[in-house]
Amino acid sequence: xxxxxxxxxxxxxxxxxxxxxxxxxxxxxxxxxxxxxxxxxxxxxxxxxxxxxxxxxxxxxxxxxxxxxxxxxxxxxxxxxxxxxxxxxxxxxxxxxxxxxxxxxxxxxxxxxxxxxxxxxxxxxxxx
Amino acid sequence: xxxxxxxxxxxxxxxxxxxxxxxxxxxxxxxxxxxxxxxxxxxxxxxxxxxxxxxxxxxxxxxxxxxxxxxxxxxxxxxxxxxxxxxxxxxxxxxxxxxxxxxxxxxxxxxxxxxxxxxxxxxxxxxxxxxxxxxxxxxxxxxxxxxxxxxxxxxxxxxxxxxxxxxxxxxxxxxxxxxxxxxxxxxxxxxxxxxxxxxxxxxxxxxxxxxxxxxxxxxxxxxxxxxxxxxxxxxxxxxxxxxxxxxxxxxxxxxxxxxxxxxxxxxxxxxxxxxxxxxxxxxxxxxxxxxxxxxxxxxxxxxxxxxxxxxxxxxxxxxxxxxxxxx
Numbered sequence: 258x259x260x261x262x263x264x265x266x267x268x269x270x271x272x273x274x275x276x277x278x279x280x281x282x283x284x285x286x287x288x289x290x291x292x293x294x295x296x297x298x299x300x301x302x303x304x305x306x307x308x309x310x311x312x313x314x315x316x317x318x319x320x321x322x323x324x325x326x327x328x329x330x331x332x333x334x335x336x337x338x339x340x341x342x343x344x345x346x347x348x349x350x351x352x353x354x355x356x357x358x359x360x361x362x363x364x365x366x367x368x369x370x371x372x373x374x375x376x377x378x379x380x381x382x383x384x385x
Numbered sequence: 386x387x388x389x390x391x392x393x394x395x396x397x398x399x400x401x402x403x404x405x406x407x408x409x410x411x412x413x414x415x416x417x418x419x420x421x422x423x424x425x426x427x428x429x430x431x432x433x434x435x436x437x438x439x440x441x442x443x444x445x446x447x448x449x450x451x452x453x454x455x456x457x458x459x460x461x462x463x464x465x466x467x468x469x470x471x472x473x474x475x476x477x478x479x480x481x482x483x484x485x486x487x488x489x490x491x492x493x494x495x496x497x498x499x500x501x502x503x504x505x506x507x508x509x510x511x512x513x514x515x516x517x518x519x520x521x522x523x524x525x526x527x528x529x530x531x532x533x534x535x536x537x538x539x540x541x542x543x544x545x546x547x548x549x550x551x552x553x554x555x556x557x558x559x560x561x562x563x564x565x566x567x568x569x570x571x572x573x574x575x576x577x578x579x580x581x582x583x584x585x586x587x588x589x590x591x592x593x594x595x596x597x598x599x600x601x602x603x604x605x606x607x608x609x610x611x612x613x614x615x616x617x618x619x620x621x622x623x624x625x626x627x628x629x630x631x632x633x634x635x636x637x638x639x640x641x642x643x644x645x646x647x648x649x650x651x652x653x654x655x656x657x658x659x660x661x662x663x664x665x666x667x668x669x670x671x672x673x674x675x676x677x678x679x680x681x682x683x684x685x686x687x688x689x690x691x692x693x694x695x696x697x698x699x700x701x702x703x704x705x706x707x708x709x710x711x712x
Binding site for chain 1: 403471475481493496710
């Protein structure tokens with residue numbers, strides 16, 4: 258929504274405006290409200306008119322408590338870690354809840370032993 | 386059957402409320418004008434299939450697209466002039482009660498209009514979703530002010546009867562301003578050395594075709610406003626401004642010289658049409674010898690500069706209320 262009012266260049270008397278396909282009256286201190294983008298764009302171009310748009314709250318786009326503000330850059334902090342604006346690190350839910358290793362039944366388990374990829378050859382001394 | 390006279394007819398325009406909504410004829414809102422030249426009508430572009438055959442004959446024809454085009458010419462009367470100027474520029478501000486002043490300025494968007502045509506009381510057509518692509522206002526010494534309207538439209542329909550049954554709206558017939566009625570002001574000073582006028586408002590409207598033979602929309606592009614006039618060459622002032630950067634200049638100027646121009650066609654205090662261009666740049670200022678001995682006349686061409694805000698303002702004075710120009 259936008260408010261259309263007279264600029265300083267407009268005459269003091271009542272004026273009827275026909276902007277594109279819409280017509281409306283405006284007195285010296287009157288306002289005309291519209292959300293028609295065609296009327297608004299023509300009003301912006303008109304020397305006798307001023308257009309005031311409704312303000313948009315910046316915080317409407319995100320919740321304050323969960324707003325990510327970027328990577329930590331302060332000394333001593335992990336430069337690759339994203340932080341919320343209260344300083345807590347951004348983590349995924351899976352990071353907190355999912356165990357690193359599970360057994361065959363899906364239960365949390367210890368890290369399995371690392372397989373020996375280069376084992377010592379076993380010789381049959383007797384055959385040698 | 387008998388032939389039909391070509392000088393019976395009219396063109397009529399009325400504002401639409403929106404794209405796609407054809408105006409319902411209303412004698413209180415439409416403007417019916419006689420043709421002074423030109424025409425408007427449906428157009429169809431055709432082509433031929435390009436393929437081989439067992440013969441050398443060309444491929445069969447097909448329709449590429451259809452729409453409405455035309456450049457009707459009408460005399461500039463103060464009633465309909467406000468309507469057509471508003472259609473060509475976009476915005477109009479009306480002040481006054483009995484005697485009204487319509488100030489028409491360029492807008493970001495042009496209005497959709499519906500146009501009707503009557504030819505010899507036999508052919509009636511209505512053209513929907515039209516926009517004025519070009520409007521040229523011209524006059525020369527002793528002649529009336531006329532306008533040529535380049536119109537682009539999306540849809541054409543033939544009507545089986547007169548849309549204005551009973552002729553409730555008369556064909557406009559008021560006095561036409563003549564170049565003898567003009568007052569010219571160049572660079573803030575009145576001059577009587579101008580003997581012609583041609584103002585062109587070019588909106589570069591294009592028809593946009595999608596999935597139908599008829600256009601989906603008509604859309605305006607870059608606006609170009611240019612001015613031409615013939616100036617009797619009697620001193621070097623304007624010539625110097627164009628070539629040498631100032632009235633007393635002697636060295637070629639590397640910069641554009643801008644000035645202002647007002648052409649006021651007045652039919653008294655309460656009727657007339659005026660054009661105000663606050664900033665124009667000369668593009669041509671030819672001054673040439675004539676072996677035949679004719680007086681030297683410079684056919685000046687200039688373009689409106691957008692540093693002038695707005696680039697052009699038209700002021701029409703008449704007795705037609707704003708409601709006459711509503712959708």
